[in-house]
Amino acid sequence: MPAVFTSHALSRSGRLAGVIAFAALASTAQSAFAADAAMRVLNAPGSLIMEGPGTKRVDIQVAPQAGAGTNLVATLYRYDEDGKPSDTPVTTYQASASGGKASFNVAIPAYGLYLLDTKLQSAGGSGAELKINMAAITAGGAGFTDAGVITHFGQHKGNPAVVLPLVKKAGFNWIRDELYWSEVEKTAGNFSFPADYTNYVTQAAKLNLKPLIILDYSNRKAYPNLLKGPQGFPVNQQERDLFVRYAQKLVGMYGKQVKHWEVWNEPAFGKVTYENYAALLKDVYPAIKKVSPDSTVISCGGGGAGGGPGGDCIVALIKAGVLDYQDGFSIHPYMSPHDPDSGYPAKGAPVNPVNIPNVWPHLARMMNANPREGHGKLKVWITEIGWPSSPQSAGLSEPSQAANIARTYLLSRRYDEATEGVFWYDFVDDGVDPNNKESNFGMLRADLTPKPAYVAASVVMKTLGARKWARALIDSRDVKVYQYGTDNPVYVGWQTGSSENAASVQIPPGKYTQRDWQGATSTVTVPSGGFQWQLGALPKYLTPAGQSN
Template sequence: MKHPFFHLPLFLIPLAAVSSTLTLISPEDHLIGPSGTERQISINILNTDGPAQGGELRGLLRPYEDNGTLSPDIVATFTAPVAPASAANGTQTAGVLTVSLPTPGLYQLDIRHHDHTGRQIGGYLTTLASIPERNGPNPDDWGVCTHFAHGKGTLPRSLELVQLAGFSRIRDEVYWQHVEQTPGKFEFPPYADAWIHTARELGLSPLVILAYGNARAWPDEFAGNNGFPANDKARALFVRYVREMVTRYQGVVKHWEVWNEPHSWGKASPEIYTPLLKEVYPAIKAIDPTATVISCGGGGAGGGPGGDYISGVLKHGGLDYQDAFSVHPYMSPYDPETGYGAQGAPIPRVNVPAVWSHLRQFSERNPRSDQKRLEVWTTEIGWPSHLTRHPPAGEVVQAAFLTRTLLLSRRHPAMKAVFIYDFQDDGNNPLNQEHNFGLITTEYAPKPSLVSIATLAGVLGNRPWVRSLVENAQVHVHQYGQLPDGVIAAWAVGFETQTVTLALPPGTYVRRDWQGRGTPVIVGHTGQLEIEVSPLPVYLTPQP
């Protein structure tokens, strides 16, 4: 079979020589949508050789296949006229393609500009996603990082897409230095109110990071300490910022995370971090006793089993000054089932089964003085889709590993919430890891991961793990929820297709792939079903 993890990415597919440059107008509104909706793709056309020519736009639609590769087959062609540029516009004109997608899933749209002779003079490649319909609520333990504080995204559309993708929570920042630019004068930037209130209006629960130092307003207090509030005065100033934040967003924001990766952003050891936590916690609770205060900010610098930082916080007396702690157990480029070997850690390997089980037991062994158990939150985990010399890599790998992480998180229940890092790419360099963690590109083009997660949200919902039908080094098959309302999820752990025989109640089932495309399968009176599974999960649900 064609290997599912390697195919030519969009930016490497050659186009004809061009004399017109095509760009999409408001791509956030048209590239991703629910199934069954018609799209109006508006294209700006700029001629590089003189007055913009007319002609025709042609859109060639190709689907993605079961294994994540792009099909060579064109399943639909769309056309639209292009008027020559007016005297006022000179080198610029535009056109609109009306596009409909035949089934749910991911597609490539190859847009070509042809002049009046039929010669191609420009082109643009993008992807389109048709998200399968969901009948129930989004999974309440799924979140995604958004970075509105970094200037990313558009409102409300970006959050509408987050919701459409299947998430119930978002994680973002309102930086101290943005709120208090002049000592003692608190002015909240428009982006903060916008993303927080829009999230709540859409039913998304915001997790707000309280960070970082503020050398802009207080240069003396943060000189030479890596931006972390490490002395009494700096802590008092930070707590004042916290009070302003909680007062302003009380009733809207219910979850607050104290700092982000303190080992990286502030070089703060647990010994330095814990005194700040001890002051922040009572300040938040005095204003909003029902708020959840999350410590550790991811547990250090990212990666690893995640328990070391919280152990240090407890060692320095921080147990009762938190409701939860967070980890960032990155394991890229390794798969979530196997991960990598840990050194100097309480577990032998860093992978989802081991880390989740370890942290659940850690929480159970360390109740607060009031006997409440600390919640565990994964506030960042992700796999980039950048190109690398060391495969496996790429967009399909990202989709498989992220989707399986969400399934495994239910299989090993430990986390209150799991946040994917992140929703939108940070840049456009295909070789830069940090640019490529998103589920969508900077131009809002959907990746396979967005479609795969959205499909899982619809079939899984909030169903708990019930049992494992197969669980070994090659194949995972798990049941979530009780049949006939439940779902069977199956996938291969390695990078090759596997065949597995399942014992299931006789009847008709629907087999859905990672794009939500369904086909009926019948389990006969023997109760045996042989199926092929790949690294991208497939789902079996009893047909009513």
């Protein structure tokens, strides 16, 4: 990994300190959404994300001491083309706040992301304020078959019955999670499976979400005299045998519902060593295949803490002669705070700069040059990539996160020769501190209200569906206009800057439906000779009028 490689690079054990739980809407992931403790939303978590426009009753609890004559005023704003709440309100509601509760029937007029700004008002002036995000997302569509998100059910966080439908609703088809060794074998030789583990795997299967499960980590609780090496990684035959038994028990328990397994997460190869990792692969791979022959076993666990854009783990395992002991490799190519189009400079690295247009083709060339005998070309899994939404002092924001998630999936489809799946880290914020970068990688806040990233991702998933990249109309440093699909094309455009600029685009003349980053539609007539398309950091989409997605 080059020294300049940027990443959030925090070990999963460190992330365990994060808290994912339903909190009052007063506790949100951005300081602008901070609210007085005297107010909170009573709606069920996740229920403010609607499939399509409509009316939603919003119930708000206020301090019991709110006396007669105290009102709650709620102003509805739609987010604008730059991913920020508009200055112009859609409408305003008012209800009595006496009695400790106020309710509004909020009419969401069109697809998109909305902010409901609620304020207590009394004869003495304004009081507490609570800001609430609501969304009407595009319904239908098969979503991206190669897109997934990171969930934290293995850490006993979140309710699968609430969270997983939101994953599916956005158009994702995969989740990546864990079934910890220390949780299923709490005492030596005695295996039991926590009910919430079985619950999330079962819930995912019911929704046709495919789980990618990580086999991790050490288990010093059950074996206090063993596993004393770096990260508790198995480094001798006795320890490997114990890990293999754990893996077989999991596959035996969940193998009908889980077909994809990843060996460890972000091993610190500088300490663990590739030799020890290769030895574990040689034992665990055939053991999994014996229990579940149609399973896919993925190696590298992200390539080490922070990833490594050149696929260092892949190179090392090929040199170690263990190509036959995995069905694919994974990397974690974090680029934050740089965008996925441009990335960051990496002098001396195998690719420079590090960005999706360089790294994905580089990995494809590696796979083409190193096929597995009798198996063919292996695939690379991007099992973690993501951008946080704050702090803004680090050049990050909710609009930039939304642009980066959309462009990550659009570019990955553009350069998909080697990649099998791309998993966004992560689905729900790990905390509520607006100044902690690690707490803000989610596309939903900790209370399961939507950020712009959730809405932007849903539009990519539902608009493109299974369409493959067809051609580039513009592929400059600053402007991208791509066609996806041939018989039913979708044209997608964006620019890497933050402001909007016009790009001259040549597509067949006729009427088109334009969809913005949050799903709002308008009609565009393209004359012969093309048109000037106003593009910004958040992608826009054009489909021929009357064409279904």
